Amino acid sequence: MAILTIGExxxxxxxxxFVSKYAPENARGQYMxxxxxxxxxxxxxxxxxxxxxxxxxxxxxxxxILLCALVSAVFYVKVFRMISNTTMHNE
Known part of the structure; x- marks a missing residue:
């Protein structure tokens, strides 16, 4: 448990x-x-x-619980790729 706490x-x-950097100014609270x-x-x-x-x-x-974690991981990867693509197109 201590390892999880330190990681958090x-x-x-x-x-x-990260959220503050990429969230639009008018929707920062929603992103947080x-x-x-x-x-x-x-x-x-x-x-x-x-x-x-x-x-x-x-x-x-x-x-x-494992299924929930795997679904979350897939969702995280998709969102990260979407943000990366958006950042690359804006540059």
Whole structure:
């Protein structure tokens, strides 16, 4: 858990500066809120998985969490590529 906390502390300022740099001035708050969705979704999924763990085996619960992580990773890669393409076209 300590490793995750340290990683979050290192990542947090970088994400905010990244969002501030690429977000349009008039929509910066919306972009900041969207970047915090990962924590909000995690806070939503964690209690549900605890309830499901009474009925499902640990491997199924792990599989659901893994599926959520993989979907998030694919989404992240697509968004990153979209931002990279936009940046390259603007230069």
């Amino acid at each position: 502390l290192i990542r947090s300022p970088v994400v905010h500066s 809120a969207a970047s915090n969705l990962q924590f909000t979704i995690g806070r939503f999924i964690a209690p549900i998985m605890i309830v499901f763990s009474t009925w499902l085996s640990p491997s199924v619960v792990f599989g659901i």
